[in-house]
Amino acid sequence: MSSGVSTTTVSPAAPPQQVRGTDSGADTVRVGVIGYGYWGPNIVRNLSALDRCDLVSVCDTKPNALKRAQKTYPALHLTTDPNEVLQSPIIDAVAIVTPVWTHFELAKAALENGKHVFVEKPFTSNSAQAAELIELATRKNLRIMVDHTFLFSGAVRKVRELVGNGTLGPLYYFDSTRVNLGLFQHDVSVVWDLAPHDLSIMDHVIDHQPEAIVATGGNHLNGLADMAFITVYFPGNVTAHINVNWLSPVKVRTTLIGGRDKMLVWNDLEPDEKIKVYDKGVDITNGQGVYDLLVSYRSGDVWAPKVDATEALSLELGYFLDCILEDKTPSNDGEAGLRVVRMLEAAEQSLNNRGQIVVL
Numbered sequence: 081m082s083s084g085v086s087t088t089t090v091s092p093a094a095p096p097q098q099v100r101g102t103d104s105g106a107d108t109v110r111v112g113v114i115g116y117g118y119w120g121p122n123i124v125r126n127l128s129a130l131d132r133c134d135l136v137s138v139c140d141t142k143p144n145a146l147k148r149a150q151k152t153y154p155a156l157h158l159t160t161d162p163n164e165v166l167q168s169p170i171i172d173a174v175a176i177v178t179p180v181w182t183h184f185e186l187a188k189a190a191l192e193n194g195k196h197v198f199v200e201k202p203f204t205s206n207s208a209q210a211a212e213l214i215e216l217a218t219r220k221n222l223r224i225m226v227d228h229t230f231l232f233s234g235a236v237r238k239v240r241e242l243v244g245n246g247t248l249g250p251l252y253y254f255d256s257t258r259v260n261l262g263l264f265q266h267d268v269s270v271v272w273d274l275a276p277h278d279l280s281i282m283d284h285v286i287d288h289q290p291e292a293i294v295a296t297g298g299n300h301l302n303g304l305a306d307m308a309f310i311t312v313y314f315p316g317n318v319t320a321h322i323n324v325n326w327l328s329p330v331k332v333r334t335t336l337i338g339g340r341d342k343m344l345v346w347n348d349l350e351p352d353e354k355i356k357v358y359d360k361g362v363d364i365t366n367g368q369g370v371y372d373l374l375v376s377y378r379s380g381d382v383w384a385p386k387v388d389a390t391e392a393l394s395l396e397l398g399y400f401l402d403c404i405l406e407d408k409t410p411s412n413d414g415e416a417g418l419r420v421v422r423m424l425e426a427a428e429q430s431l432n433n434r435g436q437i438v439v440l
């Protein structure tokens with residue numbers, strides 16, 4: 081490829097021309113990827129390693145991004161024109177790995193052209209867009225999967241297992257901290273950039289739907305919130321708290337989940353023993369009056385369950401292919417993406433009104 085790429089198709093490899101539907105008993109899915117910036121290479125790397133995936137094209141409007149792709153995948157069809165992917169008759173599914181403000185238009189065009197969609201978090205810029213895409217996909221019997229990558233990590237799968245099988249007892253709280261220095265985004269606040277991770281994990285782990293959100297925070301550099309404290313209220317006295325911050329001197333990725341019977345700490349930066357389960361708790365025995373309350377603290381064993389180290393994105397993309405080939409609705413579908421977008425909108429509204437409660 082020359083350095084002055086100006087044509088839309090920059091790879092010498094032309095896209096294959098044979099047309100085929102996934103409903104014709106095919107055992108592979110032909111995928112095109114749009115967006116090869118920071119995250120796109122991870123999607124392409126994982127897709128290219130999956131047996132049931134036929135990676136057809138990669139598109140990025142920036143020729144320099146495609147030059148990087150061509151070095152690693154010399155035989156791949158590369159283009160600067162997203163329509164070559166969106167309208168290709170030989171592509172079954174499109175992965176959209178571009179900034180959030182582009183998700184709606186690209187996903188809509190993909191669905192209108194009969195493609196299944198894998199789209200990055202956050203699903204869309206607002207809930208009306210998400211609802212429109214869900215309706216379109218349903219009408220055309222196409223799958224939408226929103227990349228909530230953490231749900232496929234060994235740690236979150238284990239956390240969900242421990243909460244789901246009652247190990248912790250009834251939940252009291254979920255408290256997640258995701259802070260570091262940068263990476264500042266130009267188009268979205270720290271809420272829309274980092275909180276989708278925690279909100280999607282929370283949505284996956286806590287079975288109830290939230291009732292209300294309160295958020296406070298601040299912007300110090302470019303007018304977009306760079307730190308935020310989000311509190312989510314659930315029925316049954318379950319409270320979640322999420323701290324996201326681009327102005328932290330240290331990187332922290334820690335989630336505490338407290339239950340009546342046990343509590344856990346998930347530190348994602350730990351190479352081993354990411355999750356520790358504490359047999360700790362508080363028991364209160366009611367006496368006759370307030371001075372008769374008996375408080376006893378329980379402090380038992382600590383154990384670190386085994387956490388599977390398989391790359392989350394590989395499992396997630398494999399599941400996307402399964403859902404297409406087996407006509408299944410993914411758990412992280414458009415509805416899951418919409419629930420997260422609704423919470424992001426509520427958090428932003430509350431944050432802009434200095435912590436005013438927003439009922440969901």
Ligand SMILES: NC(=O)c1ccc[n+]([C@@H]2O[C@H](COP(=O)([O-])OP(=O)(O)OC[C@H]3O[C@@H](n4cnc5c(N)ncnc54)[C@H](O)[C@@H]3O)[C@@H](O)[C@H]2O)c1
Nearest residue numbers: 115116117118119140141142162177178179180200201229
């Ligand atoms: N799941 C995760 O853990 C995770 C991690 C990082 C980023 N993301 C998400 O991935 C998405 C992309 O983030 P990023 O950090 O890679 O951004 P980025 O800016 O580094 O890359 C985006 C790329 O998309 C290209 N692009 C933009 N509009 C395009 C269009 N219409 N057609 C073709 N190409 C286009 C840009 O040229 C750029 O190369 C965001 O939604 C982000 O939230 C997810």
